Amino acid sequence: xxxxxxxxxxxxxxxxxxxxxxxxxxxxxxxxxxxxxxxxxxxxxxxxxxxxxxxxxxxxxxxxxxxxxxxxxxxxxxxxxxxxxxxxxxxxxxxxxxxxxxxxxxxxxxxxxxxxxxxxxxxxxxxxxxxxxxxxxxxxxxxxxxxxxxxxxxxxxxxxxxxxxxxxxxxxxxxxxxxxxxxxxxxxxxxxxxxxxxxxxxxxxxxxxxxxxxxxxxxxxxxxxxxxxxxxxxxxxxxxxxxxxxxxxxxxxxxxxxxxxxxxxxxxxxxxxxxxxxxxxxxxxxxxxxxxxxxxxxxxxxxxxxxxxxxxxxxxxxxxxxxxxxxxxxxxxx
Amino acid sequence: xxxxxxxxxxxxxxxxxxxxxxxxxxxxxxxxxxxxxxxxxxxxxxxxxxxxxxxxxxxxxxxxxxxxxxxxxxxxxxxxxxxxxxxxxxxxxxxxxxxxxxxxxxxxxxxxxxxxxxxxxxxxxxxxxxxxxxxxxxxxxxxxxxxxxxxxxxxxxxxxxxxxxxxxxxxxxxxxxxxxxxxxxxxxxxxxxxxxxxxxxxxxxxxxxxxxxxxxxxxxxxxxxxxxxxxxxxxxxxxxxxxxxxxxxxxxxxxxxxxxxxxxxxxxxxxxxxxxxxxxxxxxxxxxxxxxxxxxxxxxxxxxxxxxxxxxxxxxxxxxxxxxxxxxxxxxxxxxxxxxxxxxxxxxxxxxxxxxxxx
Numbered sequence: 001x002x003x004x005x006x007x008x009x010x011x012x013x014x015x016x017x018x019x020x021x022x023x024x025x026x027x028x029x030x031x032x033x034x035x036x037x038x039x040x041x042x043x044x045x046x047x048x049x050x051x052x053x054x055x056x057x058x059x060x061x062x063x064x065x066x067x068x069x070x071x072x073x074x075x076x077x078x079x080x081x082x083x084x085x086x087x088x089x090x091x092x093x094x095x096x097x098x099x100x101x102x103x104x105x106x107x108x109x110x111x112x113x114x115x116x117x118x119x120x121x122x123x124x125x126x127x128x129x130x131x132x133x134x135x136x137x138x139x140x141x142x143x144x145x146x147x148x149x150x151x152x153x154x155x156x157x158x159x160x161x162x163x164x165x166x167x168x169x170x171x172x173x174x175x176x177x178x179x180x181x182x183x184x185x186x187x188x189x190x191x192x193x194x195x196x197x198x199x200x201x202x203x204x205x206x207x208x209x210x211x212x213x214x215x216x217x218x219x220x221x222x223x224x225x226x227x228x229x230x231x232x233x234x235x236x237x238x239x240x241x242x243x244x245x246x247x248x249x250x251x252x253x254x255x256x257x258x259x260x261x262x263x264x265x266x267x268x269x270x271x272x273x274x275x276x277x278x279x280x281x282x283x284x285x286x287x288x289x290x291x292x293x294x295x296x297x298x299x300x301x302x303x304x305x306x307x308x309x310x311x312x313x314x315x316x317x318x319x320x321x322x323x324x325x326x327x328x329x330x331x332x333x334x
Numbered sequence: 335x336x337x338x339x340x341x342x343x344x345x346x347x348x349x350x351x352x353x354x355x356x357x358x359x360x361x362x363x364x365x366x367x368x369x370x371x372x373x374x375x376x377x378x379x380x381x382x383x384x385x386x387x388x389x390x391x392x393x394x395x396x397x398x399x400x401x402x403x404x405x406x407x408x409x410x411x412x413x414x415x416x417x418x419x420x421x422x423x424x425x426x427x428x429x430x431x432x433x434x435x436x437x438x439x440x441x442x443x444x445x446x447x448x449x450x451x452x453x454x455x456x457x458x459x460x461x462x463x464x465x466x467x468x469x470x471x472x473x474x475x476x477x478x479x480x481x482x483x484x485x486x487x488x489x490x491x492x493x494x495x496x497x498x499x500x501x502x503x504x505x506x507x508x509x510x511x512x513x514x515x516x517x518x519x520x521x522x523x524x525x526x527x528x529x530x531x532x533x534x535x536x537x538x539x540x541x542x543x544x545x546x547x548x549x550x551x552x553x554x555x556x557x558x559x560x561x562x563x564x565x566x567x568x569x570x571x572x573x574x575x576x577x578x579x580x581x582x583x584x585x586x587x588x589x590x591x592x593x594x595x596x597x598x599x600x601x602x603x604x605x606x607x608x609x610x611x612x613x614x615x616x617x618x619x620x621x622x623x624x625x626x627x628x629x630x631x632x633x634x635x636x637x638x639x640x641x642x643x644x645x646x647x648x649x650x651x652x653x654x655x656x657x658x659x660x661x662x663x664x665x666x667x668x669x670x671x672x673x674x675x676x677x678x679x680x681x682x683x684x685x686x687x688x689x690x691x692x693x
Contacts, residue, residue, distance in 0.1 A: 161351050186435060259665020261685055270612040316550050318373030319339040320686070330666075 011131030028110035051086035066195030070109035074116035082201035086148030120199035162303035177265030198269030207286035212281025220307035240300030362520035363390030363677025385649035392675035396632035415449035446478035473587035497587035501611035517543035528583025547575035604644015643670035
């Protein structure tokens, strides 16, 4: 029988730790790998190169419209693998839990992680739990590490980006950021904004043609910051037409009210695709055939200019620098 | 012709006519936003300067008025109904958002009709609508008072902090230090008032003004019309926004304003008291006047240290000239209302800041 709330003993490695792992994590994540119950999980090798990524999640609030910290922790890491061209296979997770945290909420988070992992076709194969005293952390922090394999012959890299390549975005910008900030600020909108938090790997599988040169998910810092990273790494300039960037009316309204720019808001279920113009139409067509890509569109292109700048063009044709996000925009957004 | 091609032609014409310095004020906050967003400033020749005016209703609301409604919001048994822009506007010590977090009942409404509905559904509570706005929104507030009177809604009232545009324009046009050469007049306000209340700009002060629409091309066309007046030595009130604004304005809307409101002196943030520049409910409708119904603290003049919203509202400074801009004062942690309201010039500049690029 579990306690109602997490106590320090749940992180001691003793009886209560074992009980917590069994009744919360093992029941939620159950799979053949986790069942090994060794200090390390032994996994089979697969063809192709190995891809590894890690991310920690400290979002506040932990439950939000469209997801929770558990779903986010799976989506974020799966998506980092997927946009790198990897087929995500395994996740590990570490929990840092504040003393007094309700066990029922922990269970809810674990179940939500399991559901997201199962939907993405990945297994949670190792985990760790630590408990810190009240005030030592805020409710719960989660780390996930992802392992995937990149199919041989597939090579995605900013180095492949060339002038004339098209910039495609898979859907509306800013939904996750606004969902979190509106909940945090206690703002009510007539149609509440829901986080776009979703795993992208199966969606990406549906459109990854040879002309796809590089992908990124525009999370923290949003579209503007992610494009700047790409342009800098590729040593090219990019121009996007701001009017072409899809933004839902609710997000637009909230941005007007809060003075936020959707181009700098976090997304958790969107992907930027840099594609050879030859495959642009085919990629868009495939994206439109998937629920996560119904609003996909081309928003700009790569310029023959090595400045590394990202530019926007206004309706009057004025070009401006779209800089990286400066300072702390919205803390604890993921 | 595409918008880009049309704008290129207008810009070429504007450049040809811009032989001398020309300082223009866009009076309306929606114009400020459209100018910042489309990048009109970057297209204009350097001797044409656009400065922003006092046309953001939230921004011109004096700190003392904000403190008064914040105090009202904390009275028990009361529901405050307000447009969303006001929720985060800081008073001296707090804002509506914090008061709501502390248990006060503050509701965001999209029209006065929503506020009336809240009053109907909560007969045991008093509902106060925060009356902020210019001639564009005042008629809708008048209609709400009419409906409340007809339905005997004794729990609905308005805290009228409404302001009139022509009197503040007169203060600005008279100010030699500002040196405004011509005015881009607010299209929506003029759709109610018509051209007559703006004639003084031309007749008494000899300055051109044009009533403008809100698309980027409307604004460029307006600048071209203002330059043309100067070139031809004319000073008139012209209408660029002909698809919406008629010379006579909207007499019906003005009738509603006159029936329910009376003109009074009003305090404008950073500018001070301007005679005959505000509206209060007429005494015969005092049962719908929150000021008559509730005990409100006397207005106390307070200033936010360092906040230069006043000089920004008068067009004396551009937002980046303020030391707080983008540092201590950002849209998420605003110090002055110009950074809160979506129509505020600080918010508009902040959103499109640092983006100039010379290709």
